[in-house]
Amino acid sequence: MPYSPATQDQLLAIRVNAGIAELAQSERFAAAEEDMVEAIVEGVGAFAAGEFAPLNRVGDTEGARLENGVVRLPDGYAEAYSHYVEQGWNAISGPVEHGGQGLPFTLSCAVIENLGTANMAFTLLPILSVGAIEALAHHGTPAQQATYLPNLVSGAWSGTMNLTEPQAGSDVGALRTTAVPIESGEHAGKYLIKGQKIYITWGEHELAENIVHLVLARTPDAPAGSRGISLFVVPKYHVEADGSLGKRNxxxxxxxxxxxxxxxxxxxxxxxxxxxxxxxxxxxxEHRGLAAMFTMMNNARINVGNQGTQIAERATQQALAYARERVQSARAGSPDKSAVSIIDHPDVRRMLLRMKALTEGSRALLYYTGGQTDRGTLGDEQAKMRSEVLVPLLKAWATDIGIEVASLGIQVHGGMGFVEETGAAQHWRDARIAPIYEGTNGIQAADLVTRKLALAGGEAVVDLLADIAQDSAQESALFQLANDCASVAKWMRDEASLDDKLAGSVPFCTMFAVAVAGWQLTKQAEAVENGAAPSLKDTKPVTVRFFLDRIVPEASGLKASAMAGADPLYVIEAEMLAS
Structure with a gap:
């Protein structure tokens, strides 16, 4: 089915949750005025619907293929990517000094959301490039920035992130790729790179003129583990002094x-x-490669959380359209025994409202995270710290709900959902990778209960939960959830062992994410009640109420699991468990 951009809900989230008007008051983001924001969101929505969305199905059925060392994509991909570059969508938040527009990261999130909802697989290409820009902008030398950033910012060149090796998955410190210094000759001062990397997204293709690989490797005599890792820029084609492309690396x-x-x-x-x-x-x-790579990875984790919203939106749209068209059975209890559209059956309506509420909740969390990230860029240390807390919540919960919503979409289709030709199954298949890459969701939850729980002596988490509770009506389900999260956080800080924290990390991460999403949805509902987004005045209160009445209490129900401790997990030995 055609993709219809969720423009009004995106604009509401950008205004209310990201606070774009406040960001535009800064000198750095002064260009992000209301008319500019609307033009970007509406424009990229139209572009995504017109150029990326029509390629989604053929991309799934034909896929990428490797022929004699060259990766080929289905017809239409090269033209669409060329138009993407020509229209400047890649440069939205890129550094002005290297050809970017210097707009808030929040607006880059809107670009990525629309493109990814139209075609998730294709949009992984610009997502990786944005991450490479971040890494080089923060850690590259002026010469490296001048060499690589202008073309990465424009999208003429693309970027990749090379961490994983066959023997080193999440344990990056176990990597074996080597980097040996070159002592003399034309490449003196550079390094000879040798090794193999796996799971490299868009690692080879012909859509961009050059591919800039960021590769983790180990120099001679480097310390063992992650302390000995360095980061290297390795282009597909060498770049000459005048900026032209030389021979292949x-x-x-x-x-x-x-x-x-x-x-x-x-x-x-x-x-x-x-x-x-x-x-x-x-x-x-040297030996600071993991820190440099995490600059890129943190950005990527926000964009992967974005993918959860993307798939949820696309699956919801398709399920709603099918439910309106599919006529089956009379409404239960109705004196009229005529068959009705399945959208009128209570359980189908429940599924559809759940899909819609989860999608809008994840979007609210996405743009709240984007807005806090932008404030951190402007020098607001409290916002920067809050963004650090939000990233694992967004990445883990949003990608989990992307799968849940896509699965519900199949269920709404019934038997037709299990038939590939309807396209409903593609959304679930595409979504299934998101909880795995850029650090599995278990790793996100572990990060939350170890490093993030300790930020500012624990105050970063305490302050966020206090804000949620303060803005929530006492005795409401959201108020209760905020207090439940605070209780779990205090137990984890003061009493739980490391094993206990890790054993409860995933349910706690879910609880916390739902609390923040529900909080941000209430802000949307208040804004709509006060006249914002008139086109949403009938639907937004309903989806927010569904979220608060059904999804928030479910999250409070995870408190016992979050505090159950690790002992029950180890009652039986591994051999017996696996027998």
Missing amino acids: DLRCVSIEHKVGINASPTCVMSYGDNDECIGELVGA
């Missing part, structure tokens, strides 16, 4: 993965230095 795509979903996104096995001639440059300080 010694790197290649060995194979592409055959995946459950996102089939139009080439997930590559990359080999570096087969001929001992792969040249890379150190980015940042």
